[in-house]
Amino acid sequence: MARNSEDPNADVQYHLEVGPEDVAETALLPGNPERLEKIVAFWDDHEIRGHHREYRTATGSYEGTPISVTSTGIGSPSAAIAVEELARVGVDTFVRVGSCGAIQPGMAVGDLVITTGAVRQEGTSDEYVRADYPATADQEVVSALVAAAERLGYDYHTGVTMSSDSFYAGQGRPGFGGFEAAGADDLVEELKAANVANIEMEASAILTLANLYGLRAGAVCTVYANRETGEFRTEGESRAAETATLATHLLAKMDAVKREAGADRWHAGLSLE
Template sequence: MNEMPEVMHHINMRKGDVGRYVLLPGDPGRCEKIAQYFDNPQFVTQKREYVTYTGTLLGEKVAVVSTGIGCPSTAIAVEELVAIGADTFIRVGTSGGMQPELIPGELAILTGAIRDEGTTLHYLPVEFPAVADTEVVTALREAAIQNQCGYHLGVSQSKDSFYGQHQPERMPVASHLLERWKAWKMGGAVCSEMEAAAIFILGSIYRVRTGGVMLIMANQEAPGPRVVYDDLHGTISTAVGALKILIERDRKAAQAA
């Protein structure tokens, strides 16, 4: 097996460029905005869809790294970040609600993800579940409560095709897509997004902590006129708050050891 290069080919970073704790938005344009929630934010690098800023929280080095859209580019980012020393990852982004009672503007704190994508099949059989780390889930829940954000714990659908979800009727496999969507809803899935499954599967393989907090931006299953909510403040604040909780817990654990 080939050794990893000193500078990671895709994210353009090496050991020391980031610390343990990393937030993972999809959109490169959100990185600078998220970094403003850090102390001492600094731009580090940009290559392809991967934009990186670092800063500190409670004196600990943290980073935000964009992953682009979908599981293939997300898996590359996580692979290379793990290789340079990161071990705690929180996906932060937007999603579509899948249960009629979910209100745009609320948060989905992910406990797991439906592997409705192809990337993770290159890592583990489909029967292996994509699950978030319990420590990260509880930290996100605590941070959401502190920020007075409405939230739902549950499973997301990680898909490969945005338009396969939003316009399934025009796809040659429409009946297949609609049948599976109905099954995900009946199973209680809370939201649909495109990256969490890869993050969670890699977390299991590499024994690193992973989680996700998603803004429910819209809900195609809700009755009445379509409502879109795109203010990410509560989502970002919850992710940052969860990192602070994890940093404090990690320090206490290290002192007790």
């Protein structure tokens, strides 16, 4: 058996530099470290608990619900590290908060996309499990995100996300000097025909790892790019942050109702009212 080069059970995690006392049970996962400040702006209070490399972590509360946020940087390799190390210090629910490109008609820049499952077109999750293992979002997290978007009055869509390792060639965009990867011309049309809703770079790895470890995960992204029209604007970034924050509070309420009802899973017969 191979020996570990770092102790995976150490209290303070190697990359994130956080311990069990630094995080809540639910963590929001933006990619951009600068997005952290936009997320905590919706909270009642917060404190920075860690900052190392691309990983910034803050913990606070919203409407009495403890909540954390950790930036993951760009792509699935660094996102997987965040999930691994946060899980080791007690996080059991993960919500990716990001941006994406939409590929279906009627999806406007500024709309939200709530992921129900993901196409694993990234290599990180392949390191964990066979390629035909599904990357599915937790039903409770999806329900909480939908409920939050409804309460906030934001336009949203639910559907399958494609996660890529590449912003350029892997998403059908030209590379430097006009380079085009094999199949780039047909990629978006094939995904569109398969009813894939959007493209981003982290969701499938986060969902796969959470499922493997028996944890909850979901994703909500703001549409920045419309691949149908070529429109690109960084609009509505705060909508995903606010929706994920409210969803965390709703998940806590759902968990409390489950405990009171003696139910293992949230279902349509239960109510938050």
